[in-house]
Amino acid sequence: MAGRLAAALRSFWAKEPVIAASVGIAALALVSPLLSPLTKYSEMINQATPYTYPVPLRDDGRHPEVPSHPCAPEGPGLAWLQKL
Incomplete structure (x- = not known):
């Protein structure tokens, strides 16, 4: 099988080298x-970057799921990028 494939490629290269x-x-x-390592890191950056940015809210204690500050850590974040 590999021999026939090699022969076909050799024949194709002999007839049409540009193509x-x-x-x-x-x-x-x-x-x-x-195969690029940049694909891995760009995918990690895209997952850590939100599509919509939250409006800063003042923490009055009634919304535990809202961080007290817009830069408060939540989720994986970009800490792995700072370690590089």
Whole structure:
């Protein structure tokens, strides 16, 4: 199986090298984001960043789920980014 695939690729490269190179570059462009470490960190940053920012509220004690300060820690946050 591998021998036939290698022979087919060799034949394709011999007949159409420009198209073979462009197909190889396109395949590399599709696979490289999956292998990049930047994808992992950008995904972690996107998960830690909220889509909507809360309006600051004064803590009167009646809303325990609302932080007392807009910068109060809640959730995983970006502490892992400061450790890098």
